[in-house]
Amino acid sequence: MNETIPYFDLKAQIKPLRSEIDAAIARTIDNCTFCLGPDTEQFEKDFAKFCGADFAIGFNSGTAALHVAMLLLNVGPGDEVITTPFTFVATSWAISYVGGKPVYVDIDDGTMNLDPQLVRRAITNKTKVIMPVHLYGQPFDVDKILEICRENKVQLVEDSAQAHGAKYNGKTIGTFGDISCFSFYPGKNLGAMGEGGELVTNNPVYARRAKSLREHGSTLRYYHAEVGYNYRMEGIQGAVLGVKLPHLKKWTVERQRVAMRYGELLKDTPLQLPVEAGFAESVWHLFVVRHPRRDDLKSFLEANGVGCALHYPLPLHLQKCYLNLGHGVGSYPVAEKSARECLSLPIYPELKDSQIQRVSTVIHKFFDS
Numbered sequence: 001m002n003e004t005i006p007y008f009d010l011k012a013q014i015k016p017l018r019s020e021i022d023a024a025i026a027r028t029i030d031n032c033t034f035c036l037g038p039d040t041e042q043f044e045k046d047f048a049k050f051c052g053a054d055f056a057i058g059f060n061s062g063t064a065a066l067h068v069a070m071l072l073l074n075v076g077p078g079d080e081v082i083t084t085p086f087t088f089v090a091t092s093w094a095i096s097y098v099g100g101k102p103v104y105v106d107i108d109d110g111t112m113n114l115d116p117q118l119v120r121r122a123i124t125n126k127t128k129v130i131m132p133v134h135l136y137g138q139p140f141d142v143d144k145i146l147e148i149c150r151e152n153k154v155q156l157v158e159d160s161a162q163a164h165g166a167k168y169n170g171k172t173i174g175t176f177g178d179i180s181c182f183s184f185y186p187g188k189n190l191g192a193m194g195e196g197g198e199l200v201t202n203n204p205v206y207a208r209r210a211k212s213l214r215e216h217g218s219t220l221r222y223y224h225a226e227v228g229y230n231y232r233m234e235g236i237q238g239a240v241l242g243v244k245l246p247h248l249k250k251w252t253v254e255r256q257r258v259a260m261r262y263g264e265l266l267k268d269t270p271l272q273l274p275v276e277a278g279f280a281e282s283v284w285h286l287f288v289v290r291h292p293r294r295d296d297l298k299s300f301l302e303a304n305g306v307g308c309a310l311h312y313p314l315p316l317h318l319q320k321c322y323l324n325l326g327h328g329v330g331s332y333p334v335a336e337k338s339a340r341e342c343l344s345l346p347i348y349p350e351l352k353d354s355q356i357q358r359v360s361t362v363i364h365k366f367f368d369s
């Protein structure tokens with residue numbers, strides 16, 4: 001009987017770090033620094049440095065950071081934000097939370113990131129922000145999007161939730177936009193032990209207001225300058241992230257190894273393999289292949305002990321919560337095809353070569369049978 005290969009194995013990541021993590025959590029408990037606190041502050045400094053940014057502000061989720069990004073850029077009712085229909089829904093939530101309108105644009109069939117040409121066509125006099133996603137860990141076409149932003153005087157928010165440390169033309173993502181937002185959901189390339197997020201910016205005014213907004217609209221305790229939120233990062237999460245961050249570069253190299261190996265082993269199959277653009281150094285949060293017989297392949301892999309997942313089975317414009325936007329089937333054909341055909345294979349730093357080979361062998365068997 002062949003070993004089961006889980007889609008994702010967080011235990012393998014935690015095991016070698018366990019004593020360090022235990023000590024970091026114990027320190028938080030001993031010091032009772034549960035909300036923000038010194039470890040969170042240190043992590044903010046370290047993460048800002050990692051991104052090459054002036055400021056990083058810790059949040060209790062990536063969704064909260066995105067919400068605050070929209071508030072900082074004064075997005076409100078009547079404003080349009082151009083974004084992708086093929087992402088996790090939280091990208092669009094941020095726009096909806098402030099009463100803005102998500103304006104979807106279709107993705108590029110190769111990279112599955114926003115197609116800059118279509119972004120240009122979607123600009124109106126109501127467009128306030130463009131918010132693309134560095135999907136699956138691969139940077140979107142930053143220069144082309146920035147050019148559109150400058151020409152039309154609109155701002156850029158990077159949804160970097162899946163792309164910690166990814167590079168665009170050799171430069172780490174996180175400071176190309178006015179604001180960049182990260183998620184530390186446990187399954188992310190850099191994951192907390194619970195929820196977490198970060199807002200990254202070079203703008204001191206945004207940084208100051210973001211700190212206030214995450215803490216009840218307050219910089220002085222019990223004095224509230226504006227309506228705020230309880231979006232603080234927990235002390236335990238800051239402590240855990242501080243232990244994990246020094247390992248991130250090494251983990252990324254391992255993810256890149258896995259992706260390259262899949263590329264070699266699957267190139268002769270009928271699968272549409274992920275494409276890395278010339279400007280991109282992906283951190284391979286996910287390895288997503290596409291095929292019209294996706295559902296059959298998924299069942300076959302699972303029956304053979306290989307875990308897999310769908311990112312994402314239904315694009316945002318067809319979700320019940322966004323039907324009010326009035327986009328029917330066929331509105332964004334590439335996103336819709338990707339949703340029908342996508343299949344995420346196991347990818348994590350600890351995945352062994354023998355396991356990659358087995359996943360590939362099962363896929364070859366599926367197409368040979």
Ligand SMILES: Cc1ncc(COP(=O)(O)O)c(C=O)c1O
Pocket residue numbers: 061062063064087088090091133159161162182183184185195196197
């Ligand atoms: C692209 C994208 N945006 C936003 C989020 C939201 O982050 P969080 O789950 O930390 O709220 C996620 C993560 O799930 C994501 O993948």
